[in-house]
Amino acid sequence: MMTTPFWESTPLDSMTEEQWESLCDGCGKCCLHKLMDEDTDEVYYTNVACSWLNSETCSCKDYANRFQSGEECLKLTRDKISEFNWLPETCSYRVLAEGKPLPAWHPLITGDKKAMHDAGESVKDSVVYEIDVVDWEDHVLNHPNRS
Numbered sequence: 001m002m003t004t005p006f007w008e009s010t011p012l013d014s015m016t017e018e019q020w021e022s023l024c025d026g027c028g029k030c031c032l033h034k035l036m037d038e039d040t041d042e043v044y045y046t047n048v049a050c051s052w053l054n055s056e057t058c059s060c061k062d063y064a065n066r067f068q069s070g071e072e073c074l075k076l077t078r079d080k081i082s083e084f085n086w087l088p089e090t091c092s093y094r095v096l097a098e099g100k101p102l103p104a105w106h107p108l109i110t111g112d113k114k115a116m117h118d119a120g121e122s123v124k125d126s127v128v129y130e131i132d133v134v135d136w137e138d139h140v141l142n143h144p145n146r147s
């Protein structure tokens, strides 16, 4: 008998900590530096990664200590759901907060990150680091909320 997966049956603010954490697809997009337009408050993603991001695995090099990284790492919490529009359009938290279904390549559906990487929906091998930056303007991605 088919059972409804928790992300379809349980609202974000009612999920257990384990469910909440498992929603993260590990794409690494939120670990890219962002620029904000001072006039419009629009957020622009760049292809410049946080120095703690492993660009091959798209994982944090020290996830447990990320808030001591000095990189202004933010914790996504349930009380900030209404502010999730700064996250990438494909971010699971934003997708569910907007009432949309998780994409077919999501690791919770496929079992691992391969389909996500194959679909180009992660930052795998596609970023540079701050030490490489001469002019930030050259690193702004065309689509503000995508990487």
Ligand code: SF4
Binding pocket: 023, 024, 025, 026, 027, 028, 029, 030, 031, 076, 087, 088, 090, 091, 092, 093
């Ligand atoms: S963008 Fe969202 S789903 Fe992707 S790594 Fe960041 S928090 Fe997780």
Ligand code: SF4
Binding pocket: 030, 031, 050, 051, 052, 053, 054, 059, 060, 061, 062, 063, 066, 067, 069, 071, 073, 074
């Ligand atoms: S400290 Fe880790 S989790 Fe936080 S932005 Fe950097 S790479 Fe991402």
